[in-house]
Amino acid sequence: MTDVDTAQLAGRKVIVTGGAGFIGSHLCEALVDIGAEVICMDDLSAGKRDNVAHLENRSNRPNFRFAELDVCDSGPAMDAVFEGVDTVFHNAASKKNICLINPHRDLDVNAGGALNLLQMSMKHGVRKFVQASTGSVYGEPQIFPTTETHPFEPVSYYGVSKLAGERYVDVFHKLYGLDTTILRYFHVYGPRQESNEFGGVVSIFLRRITQGQNPIVFGHGEQVRSFTWVKDLVEANLRAALSPRATGQAFNAASGIRVTINELAKGMLEILDPQQKLAVEHGEPLIGDIMEFDVSNTKIREELGIEFEGDFWGTLKTALADIDSFLGKTDKAEAAA
Numbered sequence: 001m002t003d004v005d006t007a008q009l010a011g012r013k014v015i016v017t018g019g020a021g022f023i024g025s026h027l028c029e030a031l032v033d034i035g036a037e038v039i040c041m042d043d044l045s046a047g048k049r050d051n052v053a054h055l056e057n058r059s060n061r062p063n064f065r066f067a068e069l070d071v072c073d074s075g076p077a078m079d080a081v082f083e084g085v086d087t088v089f090h091n092a093a094s095k096k097n098i099c100l101i102n103p104h105r106d107l108d109v110n111a112g113g114a115l116n117l118l119q120m121s122m123k124h125g126v127r128k129f130v131q132a133s134t135g136s137v138y139g140e141p142q143i144f145p146t147t148e149t150h151p152f153e154p155v156s157y158y159g160v161s162k163l164a165g166e167r168y169v170d171v172f173h174k175l176y177g178l179d180t181t182i183l184r185y186f187h188v189y190g191p192r193q194e195s196n197e198f199g200g201v202v203s204i205f206l207r208r209i210t211q212g213q214n215p216i217v218f219g220h221g222e223q224v225r226s227f228t229w230v231k232d233l234v235e236a237n238l239r240a241a242l243s244p245r246a247t248g249q250a251f252n253a254a255s256g257i258r259v260t261i262n263e264l265a266k267g268m269l270e271i272l273d274p275q276q277k278l279a280v281e282h283g284e285p286l287i288g289d290i291m292e293f294d295v296s297n298t299k300i301r302e303e304l305g306i307e308f309e310g311d312f313w314g315t316l317k318t319a320l321a322d323i324d325s326f327l328g329k330t331d332k333a334e335a336a337a
């Protein structure tokens, strides 16, 4: 493992697509702190300007700007944003539940958007392209622990379209020598994750419990998840952007821990409902829901030196000490409504 000094990103112009979303906003925050010139590109279809308001309003650090753009846009506004860019962190996506509603839009954004940004990157001499992908490209895993060489058998529109995005990234590396890295995320949790039906399970349970409603588990609840702390993914992105060992590679970016949805629901009730007024409820199973995850993160730990947070309950308890900031401003208002 080569050590990576992420401070090297200071002064470099970077684009974070999906920067007003959950993971993207944390990445923007870290890059602003490092001193990079950060352009947060988002069409606000799912993200919120509120998620980055604290970065926009920092008069002492004017190294952040917001560009309201669709990643599929190839017009002059996109060219202007790409001028002088060193690194693209491509995090924008049409997410899993949205894909079920509108698979054509999902294909446009997750595959076409990646292709457009890759073309823009070549046109403007971008040095590095980091692609946020997903464990959904493997489908229901057949080989455990699941390494990066697992066959691609997606079982959702989302998995198919994200895989197409990945394949474009690979083609640009192989055909044109673009320096690319693919990070496959799994079950990310942390503050500002959407808590509506398009959000993550931790935030959804949190919102329901704080509203005095039972958490609803889809199906039997023995689905295993490898919950990964959002700050670890930020570190993975920063290191991927700089390490020569990341060039042309794909990495599982997962904590490797295993928690079932039943355990999550019960554990969150213990933390948030000590009076035991609420109970776990079971609903219909979700179409394409993956049951078993046992993800190998050996490659990213060895090659990029990422140390994943292994204390899921400890980290969650600390983060939940400030429920308002966990749910984010708008979610909080919606929860109260």
Ligand SMILES: NC(=O)c1ccc[n+]([C@@H]2O[C@H](COP(=O)([O-])OP(=O)(O)OC[C@H]3O[C@@H](n4cnc5c(N)ncnc54)[C@H](O)[C@@H]3O)[C@@H](O)[C@H]2O)c1
Binding pocket: 017, 018, 019, 020, 021, 022, 023, 024, 041, 042, 043, 044, 045, 046, 047, 048, 069, 070, 071, 072, 090, 091, 092, 093, 094, 095, 109, 113, 132, 133, 134, 135, 162, 184, 185, 186, 187, 188, 189, 194, 200
């Ligand atoms: N959260 C997870 O557990 C998880 C797991 C696996 C992979 N991922 C991947 O991580 C990335 C970030 O996910 P997230 O959880 O932060 O989701 P999110 O929905 O919070 O963020 C995605 C952002 O992309 C923006 N966006 C969507 N379509 C766009 C478009 N056409 N142009 C510009 N912006 C657009 C949305 O407005 C939103 O702000 C995505 O690529 C997702 O596929 C997330």
